[in-house]
Amino acid sequence: MKFTDLLWANALPIYEQIQLHPFNQELKEGTLPLEKFKFYIYQDSLYLADFAKALAVTGAKSGNSHELLDFLGFAQNAILVERALHLSYFKEYNIEHAGEKAPGCFAYTNYLMSVSAFESYEVAVAALLPCFWIYKKVGDYIYANQISPNPYQNWINAYSGEEFGHSVQKALDICDRLAESATDNVRQKMIEAYLTASRLEYVFWDSAYQLEQWAV
Ligand SMILES: Cc1ncc(CO)c(N)n1
Numbered sequence: 001m002k003f004t005d006l007l008w009a010n011a012l013p014i015y016e017q018i019q020l021h022p023f024n025q026e027l028k029e030g031t032l033p034l035e036k037f038k039f040y041i042y043q044d045s046l047y048l049a050d051f052a053k054a055l056a057v058t059g060a061k062s063g064n065s066h067e068l069l070d071f072l073g074f075a076q077n078a079i080l081v082e083r084a085l086h087l088s089y090f091k092e093y094n095i096e097h098a099g100e101k102a103p104g105c106f107a108y109t110n111y112l113m114s115v116s117a118f119e120s121y122e123v124a125v126a127a128l129l130p131c132f133w134i135y136k137k138v139g140d141y142i143y144a145n146q147i148s149p150n151p152y153q154n155w156i157n158a159y160s161g162e163e164f165g166h167s168v169q170k171a172l173d174i175c176d177r178l179a180e181s182a183t184d185n186v187r188q189k190m191i192e193a194y195l196t197a198s199r200l201e202y203v204f205w206d207s208a209y210q211l212e213q214w215a216v
């Protein structure tokens with residue numbers, strides 16, 4: 001059994017709740033209120049900017065130029081996705097560049113940045129993996145089950161697409177390779193980081209669905 005299969009099995013209950021979450025169900029049906037999608041896209045643009053930094057810092061920890069290049073490529077793609085997909089939605093829906101991170105986005109980005117800065121390469125890779133893998137699975141699920149025409153088609157195509165799929169496979173392969181030579185202790189920390197980031201993926205969608213605000 002590959003290490004990533006073990007990760008998937010461990011986090012399956014979290015993934016199932018993500019797939020069943022009304023944000024993703026309504027995205028699939030095309031009935032997600034525009035206000036919630038706009039909130040999500042704006043928060044996700046803030047997310048992707050920090051995610052790119054975490055990817056670059058993680059890449060800098062790899063012991064070889066091959067994986068450094070992989071992670072720098074992921075970071076570059078995250079910024080390009082932010083520019084292309086998000087800015088087109090910003091225009092189409094008149095989303096203003098205003099406001100700070102909601103608590104869910106704040107928690108997730110700060111977790112990824114702190115793990116990439118302060119934990120080992122192995123643990124940072126495991127923490128970053130749900131961003132790739134869960135989005136791929138959600139993208140594929142929505143693509144296969146969507147009601148069309150769907151107003152959120154561009155978003156669906158981006159994450160169910162082949163290009164994103166290649167990046168996801170690369171990240172999975174790196175994680176499996178690292179786990180093979182990791183100690184049990186490091187592998188345990190990788191599992192915990194993967195679970196925490198998966199929970200934060202749920203939190204991020206839920207935050208958008210609730211139009212989450214700071215309590216004070
Ligand atoms: C919150 C979040 N996780 C993962 C991705 C995938 O890039 C994204 N765009 N946003």
Ligand SMILES: Cc1ncsc1CCO
Nearest residue numbers: 074077078081131132167
């Ligand atoms: C994970 C991820 N999300 C948006 S871009 C990107 C890197 C893919 O290369």
